[in-house]
Amino acid sequence: MSEPGTITQKKLLLAEGRDAELFLVWLGRHFRPKKDFQVMDFGGINELTNFLKLLANDESYDNVETIVIARDAETDAKAATDSIRQSMTDAKMPVPQKPFEYTQNSSIKTAFMIFPGPKHKDGRLEDLCLSTVEKDPLLKCVDDYLECAKAEGEQFSRIHKNKLHCFLAGKNDYAGLPIGLASRERAWDFEHPALEPFKRIIQEM
């Protein structure tokens, strides 16, 4: 029986927060049906350096072949890239020059991925998820609804979340689900081209 909180696979996907963790679990299972990988939540971005150091202290770390880290671009994809690279440097891991490419040393291969994808200068996992359903006519209703709310004086500081949860609320099967569980229920189109860079990294783990 595996112990919770320990390394159990040779290929690790590290996600920022529970939603991203579950999203990557289901996306990973879609692209790697043999499920030979493990997804871990590294907490917040401020915890990443310590989390990577803790991984290196794990009894099974010597068995790890691949580590892929995923986080949001938030307001600045370049700053997010710099932050991840710094954490990997501090943890004495091989550091890729840029997102969505692998590098490796004699014992381990590493990469990092920035949501919503390599072509975006900012954004989050929610933006990526919504981009996979961009042709869904419900999105027009979502935009209309949020415009209406704004006209009524509502101010949105995290519009990506409002939009995503409006979309899910408008679907019979997904209402009330957080992004991770919605991923399990296949609310998102995992074959959408927006996921192509993620697919490549996950398949090459």
Next chain:
Amino acid sequence: MISDVVIRNFKCFKSLTIPELGRITLISGRNNVGKTSLLEALFLFLDQRNPGMVLNQYSRRGIKQITLTTEAIWSPIFCDYTKDREILVSLAKNGKPEQITVRFNREFAPPPSMTVQTEEQQISTDEELTTVAVEIEYAAKSGKKIILHHFCDPNNQNRPTVFTQTQPAKIPLQLASFLSSKEHNPPDEIAKQFSILAKQDRENEAVEFLRIIEPRLERLKIITEGPNSLVHGKLKGLTRTLPINFMGEGMEKLLALIVAITHSPNRIILLDEIENGLHYSIMPKIWEALGKALRKYDCQLITTTHSYECLQAAHEGLSEMPEDFRYIRLHRKDDEISAKLSNYDMIGTALKTNREVR
């Protein structure tokens, strides 16, 4: 304060390096990975002048009698019982390197006019004694070496005694205490240390510490009955005092710990399984009070645990002194044991993300 520890050929450790220890170091790891042995290796260094040091180790593990071949007294402390190897315990004490090397000396013959320190032990014997000794070579940064011999007296087979030959006083006295989890700490020794506090009118430091688990405690005092001295406590509402040992394992343990810290400064305290006998809910307060006392008296605590709750409590209780805390997890891979070090912030992340670090 000790740090930069290297241990070779001691018990389960072929070679173990621990680059950092904190003022408070918590040691964890799976069963039989060497947590207590690590404490014993450090105490071997600190207690090197004591001819009974090895036998005391066995006693703390519950072995009160040894069927004696002379070599058998010392063989168990050598890795794989291999006596041809030398044990090395090297460390930095207050930044200055010191080390001991322990080896067998089969040729040793005690001079007839030697001065001996005796340490009586409960040992039975059914084999002929020879004068095999362990030779302890102490070296400080200056490079000057001092050699001690611990050996069994071959002339006293009725009551075998371990002696130390040469001049242990030349080796600096290391202030250290080993508090066992398997044995009750000697009440008379605790009383002796407490009396030092009492002479200095500082009993309340111990009282306040013990009130974390027993708020009814009003005061502590030493009561002598016959040849025995015991620390007694007076609880609110009771008409007489009670020996601390009758109040429970937690009280006894905390008393031993706090008097070890407060009765003389600059002490190194080695404590096996700190959480034993203590309810999880009071552990954060204990860690906080311990942290303050250790700083005040410039002492160092190195202790073991199996408990995640204990680790959580240490993180919570030491939030105002994070730089004092180190966490070491011992790993065994095949025959090699290694130490993985975490600091306060890393343990915070581990707790937040539910990483298994025990």
